[in-house]
Amino acid sequence: MVHPARQELLAEQHARYIVEFSQNKDSFEYFATEHFRLSGVYWGLTALHLLGRQAALDGAEIVAWVLRCQRPCGGFGGSERHDAHLLYTLSALQILALYDELDCVDVDTVARYVASLQQPDGSFWGDEWGETDTRFSYCALSALWLLDRLHAVDVPAAAAYVAACKNFDGGFGCTPGNESHAGQVFTCVAALDIAGRLDLIDRDLLCWWLCERQTRSGGLNGRPEKLQDVCYSWWCLSALSILGRLHWIDQAALTDFILDCQDEDGGGISDRPEDQVDVYHTFFGIAGLSLMGRPGLAPIDPTFALPVEVVDRLRERRREPVAAAAEAPVA
Template sequence: MGELASQKHVQFIVSVEKKKDSFESVVMEHIRMNGAYWGLTALDLLGKLHVVDVEEVVSWVLQCQDDSGGFGGNIGHDPHVLYTLSAVQVLALFDKLDVLDIEKVASYVAGLQNEDGSFSGDMWGEIDTRFSYIAISCLSLLHRLDKINVEKAVNYILSCKNHDGGFGCTPGAESHAGQIFCCVGALAITGSLHHIDKDLLGWWLCERQDNKTGGLNGRPEKLPDVCYSWWALSSLIMIDRVHWINKDKLIKFILDCQDIENGGISDRPDDAVDVYHTYFGVAGLSLLEYPGLKAIDPAYALPVDVVDRIILDR
């Protein structure tokens, strides 16, 4: 089994931020806030967050805030709950949540809850269980879960549960590992995991492991992808069924997706690397207790020490 090329990955993540005129940077311009969360959290898990200029990052994050209290994916972009959570997570990494008008941010997020308990992503009204998780995680980090109807939020998530034990983006939608993380994560944060049939869901999730490569996929008959080393694995950990997969084979799959010369991790071996898969590869290895990495919280998708610091603040 190979080794994690940690220093190369640090160099890759830092270089992405500096190449603002590159194709990758231009096409990611509208989701730069998410990219900042992926890259900075990966650096923290690798123990290298100190290479970043904290004040520069915090200043940029605040410039992405809209008058509504929500955050856009970049300066001048419309606010969305997706980018709002990433902004809160980035500030949490640096212990800088105190720079926020927390009531304003929390009111923006809480205002997106619908009568049935679901959440819209922004003012245009798209509904998805991703947004339920994002709202719950964000408000929990801000200590403002009391601003929403948690019971209705939980009931809506449970209405998206399928007969196979998984969850979809809306009631009746196909089970998907990414949506399962969102639903299980939201239920974990709200203390509602007892509503899940853990054996049924655990079986569906462990079947996502490809026997040949050891990688995990998001749905039946799909190719394995490094990002599911987070989405599926974190859910298995939260429902205490991670022992149902072959951890060593999954570690090997993630390590095989590295560019050991230039840094970065790809979706599958020999594909182009990117910050998204680099983060989820490192995060997956952290969940698998790979040596030298900080521990990550499977529900909040932040380093355990960051979550503990925020929780102990309560």
């Protein structure tokens, strides 16, 4: 049963919560999260965009700040003084894409940085220091797609590494042999989608495993015998959506679970009902509802985790020169 005050999506409260959180800069927490500020901004902004309230924050200033987080190597740090990392490079490009400002960066410099992190086995390091994780494979491919520079890396090798992380249950882990985890499943499925290699996925087996993540609460967990959590509404649903199996889960029950995790007083969404809200879960809750076609929310693209409108704009622009070339008379 959903709490009576949470039957509807509290869009106004959530937008206010995100804006207020962004402006409360005096807490220890705010300071201690400096190193991943770019991702935090991406979560908040994308949520606002889905809510149709992107105008609540000053885009020009955000874009200027994002550009200041870029390092000479081409990658972006988590905030102004931090070293470049693939995680934040993707967040930076996603924010720029939201504002249609990808032209502000030198595309080839960023692409070279991403390419420099690919290893001979096809995997990606997160930064120059050698941590390997399929999250970084996704960050690399997604970033390069946004830049229209996918060919800067060995895409077949990248796909082969991701496929090597596939487990007996159809799911994926961080590195080969690691336990299947729904968060990792999103990164691997989306990476293979960008690489054009969804055929490497054992589709029915994986989607059944993802369905099995739904618990009696209606919420989804990330691994067998673990607790449900709102963030998996994104991790599991995006993968099911990419694979065309969204209808395999009980969407009404999941919707109720997410709605029940809202804070009707201060706005925001938590991991489970009655817990403390945060921007991360607020974004993933709203994104999950968007994937399920919630009225009042802009649709989100399951592969790029950006509003469909933004992804379509990029696609459209790339098609134009191709279409023009096709129409040109053959000399």
